[in-house]
Amino acid sequence: MGHDRPGAAPPADDAPGTATLGTATLGTATVGTGMLGTATLGVGTVGTATVERAGGAPTLEDVARVAGVSRATVSRVVNGKRRVAPQIQDVVREAIATVGYVPNLAARSLVTRRTGAVIVVVSGAEEAAADGRVSVDFADPFFGRVVGGMLRALRPRDVDPILMLAETDADRARVISALSNGNADGALLVSTHGDDPLPGLLVEAGMPAVRFARPAHPLPMSYVDVANRDGARLAAEHLVERGRRRVVAISGPLDVPSARDRLSGFQDEMARHGHAWIPVATGNFTYGSGVAAMTELLDQDGEIDAVFASNDLMALGAIEALTARGRRVPEDVAVVGFDDSSLGAHSRPGLTSVRQPIEEMAAEMARILLDVLADPERRVTSVIFEPTLVVRGTT
Amino acid sequence: MGHDRPGAAPPADDAPGTATLGTATLGTATVGTGMLGTATLGVGTVGTATVERAGGAPTLEDVARVAGVSRATVSRVVNGKRRVAPQIQDVVREAIATVGYVPNLAARSLVTRRTGAVIVVVSGAEEAAADGRVSVDFADPFFGRVVGGMLRALRPRDVDPILMLAETDADRARVISALSNGNADGALLVSTHGDDPLPGLLVEAGMPAVRFARPAHPLPMSYVDVANRDGARLAAEHLVERGRRRVVAISGPLDVPSARDRLSGFQDEMARHGHAWIPVATGNFTYGSGVAAMTELLDQDGEIDAVFASNDLMALGAIEALTARGRRVPEDVAVVGFDDSSLGAHSRPGLTSVRQPIEEMAAEMARILLDVLADPERRVTSVIFEPTLVVRGTT
DNA sequence: CAAATCTGGGAGAGCGCTCTACCACCGTTG
DNA sequence: CAACGGTGGTAGAGCGCTCTCCCAGATTTG
Numbered sequence: 032m033g034h035d036r037p038g039a040a041p042p043a044d045d046a047p048g049t050a051t052l053g054t055a056t057l058g059t060a061t062v063g064t065g066m067l068g069t070a071t072l073g074v075g076t077v078g079t080a081t082v083e084r085a086g087g088a089p090t091l092e093d094v095a096r097v098a099g100v101s102r103a104t105v106s107r108v109v110n111g112k113r114r115v116a117p118q119i120q121d122v123v124r125e126a127i128a129t130v131g132y133v134p135n136l137a138a139r140s141l142v143t144r145r146t147g148a149v150i151v152v153v154s155g156a157e158e159a160a161a162d163g164r165v166s167v168d169f170a171d172p173f174f175g176r177v178v179g180g181m182l183r184a185l186r187p188r189d190v191d192p193i194l195m196l197a198e199t200d201a202d203r204a205r206v207i208s209a210l211s212n213g214n215a216d217g218a219l220l221v222s223t224h225g226d227d228p229l230p231g232l233l234v235e236a237g238m239p240a241v242r243f244a245r246p247a248h249p250l251p252m253s254y255v256d257v258a259n260r261d262g263a264r265l266a267a268e269h270l271v272e273r274g275r276r277r278v279v280a281i282s283g284p285l286d287v288p289s290a291r292d293r294l295s296g297f298q299d300e301m302a303r304h305g306h307a308w309i310p311v312a313t314g315n316f317t318y319g320s321g322v323a324a325m326t327e328l329l330d331q332d333g334e335i336d337a338v339f340a341s342n343d344l345m346a347l348g349a350i351e352a353l354t355a356r357g358r359r360v361p362e363d364v365a366v367v368g369f370d371d372s373s374l375g376a377h378s379r380p381g382l383t384s385v386r387q388p389i390e391e392m393a394a395e396m397a398r399i400l401l402d403v404l405a406d407p408e409r410r411v412t413s414v415i416f417e418p419t420l421v422v423r424g425t426t
Numbered sequence: 427m428g429h430d431r432p433g434a435a436p437p438a439d440d441a442p443g444t445a446t447l448g449t450a451t452l453g454t455a456t457v458g459t460g461m462l463g464t465a466t467l468g469v470g471t472v473g474t475a476t477v478e479r480a481g482g483a484p485t486l487e488d489v490a491r492v493a494g495v496s497r498a499t500v501s502r503v504v505n506g507k508r509r510v511a512p513q514i515q516d517v518v519r520e521a522i523a524t525v526g527y528v529p530n531l532a533a534r535s536l537v538t539r540r541t542g543a544v545i546v547v548v549s550g551a552e553e554a555a556a557d558g559r560v561s562v563d564f565a566d567p568f569f570g571r572v573v574g575g576m577l578r579a580l581r582p583r584d585v586d587p588i589l590m591l592a593e594t595d596a597d598r599a600r601v602i603s604a605l606s607n608g609n610a611d612g613a614l615l616v617s618t619h620g621d622d623p624l625p626g627l628l629v630e631a632g633m634p635a636v637r638f639a640r641p642a643h644p645l646p647m648s649y650v651d652v653a654n655r656d657g658a659r660l661a662a663e664h665l666v667e668r669g670r671r672r673v674v675a676i677s678g679p680l681d682v683p684s685a686r687d688r689l690s691g692f693q694d695e696m697a698r699h700g701h702a703w704i705p706v707a708t709g710n711f712t713y714g715s716g717v718a719a720m721t722e723l724l725d726q727d728g729e730i731d732a733v734f735a736s737n738d739l740m741a742l743g744a745i746e747a748l749t750a751r752g753r754r755v756p757e758d759v760a761v762v763g764f765d766d767s768s769l770g771a772h773s774r775p776g777l778t779s780v781r782q783p784i785e786e787m788a789a790e791m792a793r794i795l796l797d798v799l800a801d802p803e804r805r806v807t808s809v810i811f812e813p814t815l816v817v818r819g820t821t
Numbered sequence: 822c823a824a825a826t827c828t829g830g831g832a833g834a835g836c837g838c839t840c841t842a843c844c845a846c847c848g849t850t851g
Numbered sequence: 852c853a854a855c856g857g858t859g860g861t862a863g864a865g866c867g868c869t870c871t872c873c874c875a876g877a878t879t880t881g
Binding site: 107113116140142 | 861
Binding site for chain 2: 088133135136138141151169170172175179186191192193196205208209211213214344350351354373374377379
């Protein structure tokens with residue numbers, strides 16, 4: 032596929048092909064007649080009523096006939112297992128090109144017990160799924176960035192991601208069964224909440240999987256995460272440097288480990304700078320909850336001069352609430368978010384935010400899974416990425 | 427899986443099970459010994475060196491033995507083909523639950539020539555891919571919304587989407603081969619540019635596919651689209667109603683059909699209101715190109731009081747340029763975008779935009795493909811959705 | 822009441838591939 | 852020069868499933 036054939040007309044190709052064989056043991060005549068034989072067979076095989084798709088897909092058998100070798104030899108050339116004489120390889124490869132052979136993956140994975148696919152499971156909150164809608168917020172750029180990052184690591188290894196949602200028990204059963212069916216080799220988990228039962232099920236079933244973000248409960252499953260505490264510290268330091276004194280925080284749900292870490296990291300660093308106690312309101316990572324949390328905090332203290340929100344969406348919500356109260360950003364109140372989402376980057380003024388390298392993290396997830404797949408004995412690992420602070424207009 | 431077994435201890439299960447059978451021809455003894463026999467066989471079969479995954483997956487054969495019927499009968503019960511006596515069905519189902527059987531999809535699709543999967547192809551610009559990075563902007567919420575919409579239609583039919591990128595020729599070959607391999611049954615295409623060669627290749631190969639947005643060149647392939655002209659008209663009407671008089675437009679690349687339609691629809695409607703000619707600058711749907719286009723237009727006429735951009739990202743770029751020039755939005759200049767992306771919705775002030783129902787469109791794509799898959803004779807169709815105008819702060 | 826029809830189950834042939842034997846041939850070597 | 856290991860090929864047995872026959876028994880019909 033990579034190389035072009037010498038620019039001769041198709042029939043003329045035979046001659047050079049044969050010449051290349053040189054002193055090889057295979058009769059060139061066999062190659063010639065084989066080709067014709069295959070053509071006939073190709074048509075004959077498809078003699079089913081459905082004239083739908085023209086030309087039944089050629090099989091290993093067909094290639095073998097054309098090349099004048101056995102099925103096994105063709106298979107070896109295709110898979111690069113064991114040594115095959117270079118001349119034979121050439122003949123086989125030419126035959127493959129001639130008949131347009133492409134391996135049937137169903138047949139292959141039936142015997143190898145491997146499909147070249149992994150499942151990417153996105154799991155949302157069950158409650159939200161109750162109304163029949165998809166609860167995962169696919170419009171959140173986070174989702175796309177994760178998928179894009181995974182693709183980057185998966186593509187070079189010719190592994191394709193199958194997308195699945197896991198919101199209900201039925202969904203989870205589907206994931207497990209797809210995995211045990213040999214529909215996919217492993218799973219990449221992205222949960223938006225902490226108490227997802229799926230990781231546990233996967234571990235229980237002994238299925239290879241890697242998750243994004245540390246699980247709420249300890250589990251023998253590899254994961255990648257960002258150093259949430261460090262990120263929050265960065266935000267705190269920055270706010271202190273900017274001379275802000277009446278600082279508050281909007282946290283995510285405290286059962287989510289990342290939310291807890293971000294909050295405590297922020298509190299620690301602020302304490303280190305003399306702010307022993309800072310007011311906190313809890314949201315659930317949505318825009319609306321950011322508005323509500325900020326409003327609540329403003330009701331407690333109208334003179335607030337800085338806010339740290341555990342994600343960008345809530346930070347944006349906070350800005351909305353601040354503006355509604357006539358507080359200017361960043362003049363009166365500085366705002367720092369977390370995630371460095373494109374939402375924040377493109378809003379006016381641009382949102383200062385703690386950046387987690389989502390794409391790299393996702394790519395690492397895929398890499399870890401691929402490694403485990405290649406060597407099942409590999410130990411459970413975790414990779415923690417360092418966050419950075421992206422300073423924009425809101426501080 | 428759905429029903430619970432009667433709450434008796436496993437050994438006791440035999441008796442009630444047999445009772446239910448009543449006068450059926452199957453010997454009850456066979457059921458009993460079958461169970462034991464299978465257990466033994468289960469372990470025996472996995473006698474390979476790799477002790478890795480405990481318990482080899484049970485097969486139809488195993489279920490048949492336990493139920494005391496033939497493989498064919500179990501298959502019939504599983505697939506609901508042909509009538510099977512209710513008592514037998516019960517026995518089989520119980521056996522399935524007992525051994526924890528789950529069909530091997532590779533084996534099934536090897537014979538049925540059907541996988542329960544479709545490929546979702548996202549194709550970006552080749553040039554952008556040249557530097558090795560993924561050119562598709564996965565951070566664009568558009569991507570996630572499309573996938574989410576498809577999932578909504580695919581999930582109830584138990585079809586899973588496989589995600590693939592098509593940027594290089596190699597990628598496209600991969601898509602085609604995955605399809606002809608029987609790795610997936612059809613393709614759902616989302617291109618970000620007009621002259622994608624993939625649709626042509628797919629049609630040529632006779633592969634079932636549906637695309638998002640009308641192709642640049644006529645092609646016998648189904649597609650869904652939004653009435654771009656109507657959407658642009660909505661924008662024009664709105665601007666006229668707001669009393670704007672010096673109106674300009676920022677268009678997308680004119681080789682992209684949607685960009686062309688949006689521009690001409692806008693021009694037509696403006697002409698209808700007496701604005702025979704409006705200045706136009708062309709961008710490429712990116713934020714940066716919006717900034718550039720707006721700057722260019724401002725250079726030509728500093729007194730502009732309204733802008734229509736062919737997508738939200740360029741509209742946001744335009745606002746950036748306007749602000750840089752000291753023009754206030756919406757006081758001095760009104761801005762209307764197209765797409766109703768969450769980026770525009772969450773920016774301050776909120777971007778007035780033409781909304782295309784992306785999720786519904788994507789779901790419709792999936793539905794069309796599923797229909798074609800169910801009945802290959804089905805004609806090529808197109809479904810056009812009506813856009814609506816979402817008015818926010820920028821007008 | 823015999824013949825035709827229907828109904829529900831079983832046997833067995835593959836689907837296309839991989840992989841473990843096994844074998845023929847070669848050049849070495851004691 | 853017979854015995855020997857290495858190369859490079861073939862043969863053939865499945866992987867787990869579906870699906871087309873085929874057949875036994877129940878039911879209808881002339």
